[in-house]
Each structure stands twice: as structure tokens, then as C-alpha cells.
Amino acid sequence: MAQYTLRRLLGAIPTLLLVIVLAFLLVHAAPGGPFDAERVLPPEIEANIKAFYHLDEPLPQQFARYLSNLVRGDLGPSYRYRDYTVSELIAGALPVSILLGSLAMLLAVIVGIGAGTVAALRQNSVVDRVVMAFAMVGISIPVFVIAPLLVLLLAVKLNWLPAGWSGTTSGTRLLLPVIALALPQIAYIARLTRASMIDVLASAYIRTARAQGLGTFAIIRYHALKPAMMPVISYMGPAIAAVLTGSVVVEQIFGIPGVGQFFVGGALNRDYTLVLGIVIVYATMIVLMNLLVDILYGVIDPRVRYQ
Amino acid sequence: MKRIRCWLLAAACLALLGCGASDGVDNGSVLHRGLATDPESLDPQLARSMQAANVLRDIGEGLLSYTPDGQLVPGSAESWQISADGLVYTFNIRAAARWSDGNPVTAENFVIGLRRLVDPAIAAFYASTVIDIVNAAAIIAGEAPAETLGVAALDTRTLQISLSRPVPYFLRLLTHPSTFPARPTPANAESDKRRRSLLSNGAYRLMSWEPGSLLRLRRNEYYWNDAATAVDAVHHHVITEETAELNRYRAGELHTTGNVPPENFAAVRKRYGDELRVTQYLGIDYLGFNLSRPPFKDKPELRQALSMAIDREILVEKITGRGEAPAYSWVPPGTSNYEPPHLSYADLSQDERNIIAQSLYEQAGFSADNPAVIELRYNTSATQQRVALAVQAMWSDVLGVDVTLINEEFQVLLSNIREAKITEVFRGSWIGDYDDATTFLKLLTGDNPSNVSGYKSETFDSLMQRAASQADAGRRRLFLEEAERVLLVDHPVIPLYFYVSKHLVRPEVKGWEDNVLDYHYSQHLSLDAAR
Numbered sequence: 001m002a003q004y005t006l007r008r009l010l011g012a013i014p015t016l017l018l019v020i021v022l023a024f025l026l027v028h029a030a031p032g033g034p035f036d037a038e039r040v041l042p043p044e045i046e047a048n049i050k051a052f053y054h055l056d057e058p059l060p061q062q063f064a065r066y067l068s069n070l071v072r073g074d075l076g077p078s079y080r081y082r083d084y085t086v087s088e089l090i091a092g093a094l095p096v097s098i099l100l101g102s103l104a105m106l107l108a109v110i111v112g113i114g115a116g117t118v119a120a121l122r123q124n125s126v127v128d129r130v131v132m133a134f135a136m137v138g139i140s141i142p143v144f145v146i147a148p149l150l151v152l153l154l155a156v157k158l159n160w161l162p163a164g165w166s167g168t169t170s171g172t173r174l175l176l177p178v179i180a181l182a183l184p185q186i187a188y189i190a191r192l193t194r195a196s197m198i199d200v201l202a203s204a205y206i207r208t209a210r211a212q213g214l215g216t217f218a219i220i221r222y223h224a225l226k227p228a229m230m231p232v233i234s235y236m237g238p239a240i241a242a243v244l245t246g247s248v249v250v251e252q253i254f255g256i257p258g259v260g261q262f263f264v265g266g267a268l269n270r271d272y273t274l275v276l277g278i279v280i281v282y283a284t285m286i287v288l289m290n291l292l293v294d295i296l297y298g299v300i301d302p303r304v305r306y307q
Numbered sequence: 308m309k310r311i312r313c314w315l316l317a318a319a320c321l322a323l324l325g326c327g328a329s330d331g332v333d334n335g336s337v338l339h340r341g342l343a344t345d346p347e348s349l350d351p352q353l354a355r356s357m358q359a360a361n362v363l364r365d366i367g368e369g370l371l372s373y374t375p376d377g378q379l380v381p382g383s384a385e386s387w388q389i390s391a392d393g394l395v396y397t398f399n400i401r402a403a404a405r406w407s408d409g410n411p412v413t414a415e416n417f418v419i420g421l422r423r424l425v426d427p428a429i430a431a432f433y434a435s436t437v438i439d440i441v442n443a444a445a446i447i448a449g450e451a452p453a454e455t456l457g458v459a460a461l462d463t464r465t466l467q468i469s470l471s472r473p474v475p476y477f478l479r480l481l482t483h484p485s486t487f488p489a490r491p492t493p494a495n496a497e498s499d500k501r502r503r504s505l506l507s508n509g510a511y512r513l514m515s516w517e518p519g520s521l522l523r524l525r526r527n528e529y530y531w532n533d534a535a536t537a538v539d540a541v542h543h544h545v546i547t548e549e550t551a552e553l554n555r556y557r558a559g560e561l562h563t564t565g566n567v568p569p570e571n572f573a574a575v576r577k578r579y580g581d582e583l584r585v586t587q588y589l590g591i592d593y594l595g596f597n598l599s600r601p602p603f604k605d606k607p608e609l610r611q612a613l614s615m616a617i618d619r620e621i622l623v624e625k626i627t628g629r630g631e632a633p634a635y636s637w638v639p640p641g642t643s644n645y646e647p648p649h650l651s652y653a654d655l656s657q658d659e660r661n662i663i664a665q666s667l668y669e670q671a672g673f674s675a676d677n678p679a680v681i682e683l684r685y686n687t688s689a690t691q692q693r694v695a696l697a698v699q700a701m702w703s704d705v706l707g708v709d710v711t712l713i714n715e716e717f718q719v720l721l722s723n724i725r726e727a728k729i730t731e732v733f734r735g736s737w738i739g740d741y742d743d744a745t746t747f748l749k750l751l752t753g754d755n756p757s758n759v760s761g762y763k764s765e766t767f768d769s770l771m772q773r774a775a776s777q778a779d780a781g782r783r784r785l786f787l788e789e790a791e792r793v794l795l796v797d798h799p800v801i802p803l804y805f806y807v808s809k810h811l812v813r814p815e816v817k818g819w820e821d822n823v824l825d826y827h828y829s830q831h832l833s834l835d836a837a838r
Contacts, residue, residue: 030718030719031718031719031722031723032718032719032721032722033718033722036718036721036722036725037355037432037721039355039432039757040725040756040757040759041432041756042434042435042447042756043756044427044447044448044449045427045430045431045432045434045447048427048428048430048449049430052428052430080347081345081347081348081518082347082348082350082353083348083349083350083353084518089518092517092518093518093519148550148551148554151551151554151558152554155554155558156554156557156558159558159559162558162560163551163554163555163557163558163560164544164546164551164554164555164560165520166517166520166521166542166544166545166546167339167544167555167560167561252547252548252551253548253551254551255519255520255544255545255546255547255548255551255555256519256520257517257518257519257520257545258519261519261547262518262519265345265519265547268716268717268718269718270718
């Protein structure tokens with residue numbers, strides 16, 4: 001497995017490089033620049049700013065400069081936040097986004113698998129139908145509808161939870177964003193678990209275990225859960241991507257200083273270096289997450305062999 | 308073992324929920340204010356957005372300042388003398404003015420700040436604020452070193468500024484954050500970056516800045532007027548979504564908001580009554596013409612017809628509906644020492660305007676068989692889309708013009724406007740930098756890079772130049788008003804409506820006074836403890 005991991009990591013480098021090149025070309029292709037505003041800068045000042053940030057050099061030269069800084073770990077200055085470098089901004093935002101994302105995934109997995117299992121055990125009963133109805137709602141209603149509704153209900157009307165991120169430092173400010181992020185994933189995971197659990201519960205070895213007198217909880221815990229998890233684990237890759245993109249909306253609504261907010265802001269402000277830095281971070285994370293998921297297959301199912 | 312792990316996990320979750328940092332910054336009264344965007348910099352000479360200026364006004368102070376209701380008063384300078392020809396200003400800096408580390412604010416600090424402002428290496432956005440100081444233009448163009456700027460520290464507390472021509476509103480410019488003082492920076496570039504958090508000469512100092520989220524300020528005990536500062540700490544919450552800001556205000560997390568969402572404005576007005584503060588503001592929303600290419604090049608009748616066909620009353624009542632005023636001039640009313648002239652048709656009824664517009668349209672050579680074909684560009688925004696749709700409908704109904712609406716992302720629109728290759732008529736806005744008519748009129752002079760319509764009128768430019776050389780305020784005003792009359796006849800732009808500033812302010816916040824500049828210094832505010 002160590003060889004497999006190493007090979008995967010090395011293979012990721014050309015992918016990352018391609019992503020960087022494409023992202024670089026795309027951000028520079030967008031009309032408008034980081035210093036455009038209704039108040040047009042006098043030409044001398046604009047020339048000075050462009051020279052300062054090397055924006056007057058030809059694109060290949062700018063790209064080479066960017067790459068050489070990148071290998072030294074320097075993601076460059078932010079064009080919009082003149083007091084911060086890109087590394088500082090990302091270093092501040094990444095822990096927040098990771099915390100939110102992992103808590104949301106954790107919540108989604110626990111609640112989703114639990115709900116799916118219960119629905120599978122009570123297949124076609126009222127409980128099953130109710131759980132699946134909730135799942136359908138969670139999938140159909142977008143995050144940018146659910147999140148403000150949650151805020152209106154739980155924060156504004158009932159005052160149980162903070163409406164925003166910056167108003168308090170207590171952990172309660174995590175609850176609403178995590179729930180909002182997790183809801184669609186809970187729905188998907190519940191449906192996946194239910195379907196695959198029904199399949200597994202119908203197999204011969206489960207019938208044998210039941211015949212041997214094993215209780216339901218023990219059957220699930222020791223025999224049914226692991227095989228039923230395979231589709232859920234396959235879903236983890238896209239799920240993490242969905243949480244990453246969904247986090248942009250959630251961060252906007254709750255005012256959370258996460259990577260998603262800086263990404264969107266950077267794109268709109270033409271903050272080239274910030275956008276590129278975040279693209280690199282996202283791409284690396286997705287590559288690593290996919291690798292993790294593949295390794296997890298092997299952990300869960302001993303029949304999986306790595307080529 | 309597994310059980311213990313479970314309990315540990317549960318305990319960690321509970322601990323996470325309950326934990327909260329406490330570092331003494333927020334002892335005492337705390338004012339929570341909403342801020343619409345993250346400041347791009349808190350370096351006074353590098354900042355350029357309104358939001359950065361709002362925070363800078365709390366953590367810095369210029370030579371002059373404003374009262375809550377918008378009157379100019381001494382700031383760090385306690386008195387000043389102006390020479391008879393209006394070219395030399397001598398300021399006496401307060402003895403009690405101090406930085407937040409206890410060191411006195413000196414005249415040299417202001418010299419450094421102003422030199423930084425014009426230094427091309429700094430590339431300050433607002434360098435042209437002080438263009439009238441001796442040598443400023445040459446320094447900005449890179450033709451002279453920054454040390455030749457016409458500012459000098461005669462002694463520790465006496466600052467002298469020499470102008471190349473009289474500027475009657477110069478004192479008002481010295482309230483702008485770009486003119487705030489600066490401390491000499493050591494040669495180390497890293498510590499130059501950190502200056503944002505270290506020193507302030509204002510009523511508050513910056514204690515922490517989480518980009519994208521929160522700026523925390525605490526009172527600066529060394530500030531010369533600290534005794535009058537009522538609130539101990541100020542939190543500026545960065546909230547980009549206006550609806551999210553409204554929700555947080557409703558939940559009681561904010562004392563004041565930076566804005567109010569345009570949707571459901573009537574409901575907000577009904578529900579919040581006096582908490583909603585809507586005031587005239589020095590800003591205008593307009594449609595600009597690209598005068599360098601057809602269809603508007605050399606077609607003043609067409610431009611005037613289009614302007615007359617717009618029912619501005621309907622725009623402000625039904626389309627924007629937030630208390631804006633219809634614009635029949637270019638300079639907003641409420642500007643000091645100025646009475647803007649009006650468009651010639653300001654007092655007619657809309658029906659009368661429509662009739663004249665139709666005849667002008669025909670004079671321009673268009674008719675039902677030969678309609679004008681126009682592209683109207685606007686930036687992505689719910690309000691702007693509604694305005695564009697209304698204007699399209701009005702032009703089509705009254706004149707029979709064939710209008711295509713083109714929606715572009717803001718930066719794309721700006722880029723297209725600047726290049727002036729494909730734009731015809733486009734939405735624009737302008738917010739005054741300081742309280743004087745020239746901040747609007749200068750926009751349309753022939754040599755201004757921000758002159759996006761390409762308007763070049765010798766009459767207008769010469770009137771503006773003559774106004775600039777007048778030492779007498781009354782004569783200057785006459786020239787400016789005449790220049791605006793010329794502008795309004797030529798129609799390089801269609802003024803639509805003047806902006807209003809809108810905030811929600813909780814009843815327990817005292818000292819918030821509406822003013823046309825929309826400056827609300829935190830040091831003037833207090834929290835009614837009884838609530």
C-alpha cells in the first residue's frame with residue numbers, strides 16, 4: 001500500500017501543474033483587472049502599480065515568475081488585500097473551512113448512515129417513508145434556501161443560536177453553518193445507505209447470522225455495516241467536492257471567513273494571486289481526499305488489492 | 308477502549324461548543340457595526356474603498372475632522388492660518404495629540420504621510436486628492452522626488468503646506484484618510500506591512516483583524532479627546548450580504564448596519580420606523596454616453612430626447628423606492644457652497660417632456676420607420692436590472708427606440724467602458740470624494756482619465772479652469788454653476804437619481820446624526836446603558 005500511495009502522489013504532480021496552468025490562463029483571460037474601478041487611476045499611477053506587481057510583463061514571463069515563487073512556497077501578494085500575502089489569507093481561512101467541512105461531513109455520515117440503516121431495517125414502514133421524505137426534501141431544496149430559513153427561525157425568531165460568525169467566539173456559531181452544509185449530504189447518504197443496506201441484509205450470511213440467534217444491533221455492527229458502506233465511501237469523493245462548493249454559499253450567508261468567500265471575492269475582484277493560490281489548495285485537497293478514499297476501500301474491504 | 312474514545316469525542320464536542328476566547332479587548336461597552344466589505348488596506352495612503360475609510364476614520368485622524376452633523380472642525384490641528392492669497396496654509400498641531408504608543412503626533416508625521424501619498428512607488432489611489440500642493444503633479448508623474456512636495460515641518464508642531472493655486476475647499480480635503488499622518492518606517496519591508504495593526508493617532512486603535520470577518524478596535528487612551536469617547540470597544544463586522552446583515556441586526560447582534568437590502572424596503576421601513584435612517588447622499592446614478600462613436604457621437608438632440616423621455620419620478624418611487632431624489636442636475640443638492648442649476652425641462656410635466664422629446668427625436672433624424680437602435684449596458688444587480696428595464700420601456704413607449712439590454716459583470720462593464728470600443732450607453736455611478744461641487748464636475752473635464760464618456764467641451768473646460776483660479780469663493784461658485792449649465796445642455800450623461808445613504812440604527816445608539824457625507828465616527832456614538 002505504501003508503494004501505491006507514493007505512486008498516486010507522484011502522479012498527482014502533473015495533474016496539479018495542469019490545473020495551475022489552466023487556472024492562470026483563465027484568470028488572466030477575464031476582462032478587467034485588479035485595479036479597475038469607476039475612479040480611473042491616472043495613467044502614471046496605474047503604470048506604477050502594474051510595474052510593482054509585474055502585471056506589465058508578458059504572460060509567459062509572469063507565469064514563470066509565479067512558478068518559481070511557488071516552489072519556494074511563496075504564493076505571492078494579494079492584489080486586493082494590500083496588507084496581506086496570499087499565504088497569510090489562506091492560512092487564516094483554511095482552518096475555518098476545514099473545521100466546517102469536516103464537522104459537516106462527520107454529521108452527514110453519522111446521521112445519514114443512522115437514518116439509512118433505520119429505514120432499511122423498517123423497510124416500507126411509516127418510519128422508512130418519513131425518513132426518505134426528509135431525504136428527498138434535503139436533496140431538492142438548495143443550500144441558499146435552507147440556510148437563510150434556518151437563520152430566520154433559529155437565530156432571529158427564537159434567538160437560540162448566533163446569526164453570524166463574527167458576533168461571538170463560542171462554538172455555537174458552528175452549529176447552523178454545519179447543519180446547513182450537512183443537510184443535503186445527510187439526504188444523499190441516507191438514501192445510499194438504505195439501498196445498499198437492504199441489499200446486504202438480504203444476503204445469505206446475514207440470514208445465517210440471524211438463524212444463529214444474533215440480535216439486530218449485533219448483526220448491523222459486526223456483519224452488515226462494512227459491506228453496506230462501500231457505496232457511501234465511493235460517494236465521499238463527490239461529497240467532499242460538494243461540501244467545498246456548498247461552503248461558498250454558506251460562508252456568504254453566515255459571514256464566515258473561509259476559503260470559499262475569498263475564492264469568490266478574489267474572482268470578482270480579479271485578485272489573480274489569491275484565486276490561483278486557492279485553486280492550488282483546492283486541487284491538492286481533492287487529490288489527497290481521493291487518495292484517502294481509495295485507501296479506505298482497502299481498509300473496509302479486505303478483498304481489495306492495489307495494482 | 309472504544310467506549311472511552313466515544314466519551315472523549317463527546318467531551319471534545321461539548322468543549323468546542325462552550326469555548327470562547329477572552330483577551331480583555333472587549334471589556335466595557337462594545338459597539339457592533341456592520342461593514343459592507345473588507346477594507347483592502349488600513350494603511351491610510353493605500354486604502355481606497357469607502358469601507359476602509361470608515362474604519363480609518365475611527366483609528367486615525369487628519370488635521371481636520373467633522374462633527375456628527377457634518378460641520379468641519381479642528382482635528383489634530385488646533386488652529387491654522389491661511390495666507391491672503393490662499394496659497395500657504397500653516398497648521399498648529401495640538402500638543403496633546405498622541406499616537407497610541409504615547410509618542411506625540413508631530414508635523415513631520417504629516418509631512419511623511421503626504422509625501423507617501425504622492426510617491427509613485429506607493430501608487431496611492433487617492434494621490435490626486437492633493438494635486439494642488441506645489442510639485443504634487445510632477446512627483447506623481449515621476450518627474451520629481453517626493454521630498455520636493457510643498458509641505459514642510461517648520462518645527463515639531465507647525466506644518467506648512469504650499470499650494471500652486473488657491474483651493475477654497477482645501478481644508479475639507481484634509482479630513483480625508485489619505486492625508487492622515489504616517490510614522491517613519493524602518494528599512495525592514497516586513498514591518499511596513501504590519502503598520503496596519505500597530506499605530507493609530509485616532510480615537511481607537513486596531514487590536515485584531517480577521518480578514519473577511521471582524522475588525523476589533525479598542526479606545527486609544529492617548530487620544531487627545533479620549534475623555535469624550537463614550538464607547539470602549541468597536542467591532543466592525545464584515546458582512547457582504549445585505550440580507551444577512553439585516554438578519555443579524557434583527558437577531559440583536561448589530562447596533563448599526565452599513566446598508567439596508569433593497570428588497571422589501573417598504574416592509575423594513577414599516578417595521579423599523581425611526582431605526583431606519585435614510586439621508587441624502589453625495590452620489591449620483593446616471594447613464595453615460597460613449598461620445599466617441601455612433602450612435603451618440605455628434606447627436607445632442609438624440610441624447611436630450613432620451614433624457615427627457617425618462618420619467619425620473621417613476622424611477623425613484625416605483626423602481627428604486629428607497630427615498631432617492633430624481634436628478635435634474637449633475638451635482639447633488641446638499642453640496643456645500645453650491646446651488647446646482649437644473650436641466651431645462653425639470654419643471655415640465657412628463658407629458659410635456661415626452662412631446663418635446665419626440666420632436667427632438669425627429670429632428671435627430673429618427674422616426675417609427677427609422678428607429679434608433681441602442682445597446683444599454685448595466686452591471687449585474689437586481690436594482691440595476693429593474694432600472695434598465697424601466698428605461699428600456701420608457702424609451703420604447705415614448706420614442707419607439709429599439710433598445711437591447713446587455714447585462715455584464717461589474718469588472719467587465721468597467722473594462723468595456725474604459726476601452727470605449729463597443730459601449731453606447733451604459734449605467735454609471737459616482738460618489739463624491741469630498742464636499743465640493745468639483746468632485747462631480749471634474750469628472751467631465753477633457754483631461755480626466757475617469758471621464759468615461761469622452762466629453763470634451765472647450766467651454767466647459769475653460770470655465771472649470773477659470774473657477775479653479777478664483778480665490779474668491781463667490782466668484783468661483785458662479786463659474787462652477789455656469790460650467791454645469793453648459794454640461795447640462797450638452798447632455799454627455801443622463802442624470803437619473805441621487806443616492807441616499809441607508810442604515811438601521813438601534814434606539815440605544817445615541818449620537819448618530821444624519822449628514823450628507825454619511826460619516827459616522829464611532830467616537831461620537833454612545834450606547835444607552837439602560838437598554
